Amino acid sequence: MAVLTAYARVYVDDLDTALPTFEALTAARPGLRFAYRDLELASIGNYLLVAGTPQALAPYRDVQATTIVDSLDEVFAIVEREGGETLDGPNEVPTGRNLTIRHPGGAVIEYVEFDTAKVQARSAQ
Template identity: 40%
Template sequence: MAILKTYARLWSEDLDKALPPLVELVGADPHLRFEFEDVEVGAIGDFLVIAGTADAAARLPRGTTTVIVSDLDQVQTVLTSHGAEVTFGPAQGPTGSYLFARHADGSEVEYVQWKPELEAQIIM
């Protein structure tokens, strides 16, 4: 089991307005962009921008960060052995399997195991 990538989550009302300064700061174009439920998601560098209305955002589980992992089942085992509670999932999304967990200290984190082809495209 390994952590492959970590994203800082940014919430926005407009993905097209949020991405240009990040493109300039990171020096690259977004490596992911997709729609999920009622929001748009864009990933660039170590930022994950989630854009939509306040109502759409309120319906999604909250997390302070998104962590890409090699084995979601092993992560869930480790987390629960340390007192974490899975608050949503595991479920399937556009990029792979994911869950949200509240750690024993109260922090909330999204963990994602990417589809193999996505992992190979971005991590390799």
């Protein structure tokens, strides 16, 4: 199992208001931008901006990072073996499949296995 990249999560009220500052800070444009449930998300540099109302964000605020991996099944096996707890998933999401885990020690991480076709479709938006 390989970790391909990790994104620090940044929770914001409005994606369009937040993005210009992150574009200036990273000298980059958003790589992905998509809606999921009542949220809007955009990756830019090593950040994942998650926008929504306080109510929409509430269930996700404990998640500290999003990690892209090449095998969600292997993550699940490792965390189960190490004594972690599955909080959500695996689920089908706009970019592939995800799984949210509480690690031993308390860290809460979302893991995503990208589906190349879905990611390419989201990159064009």
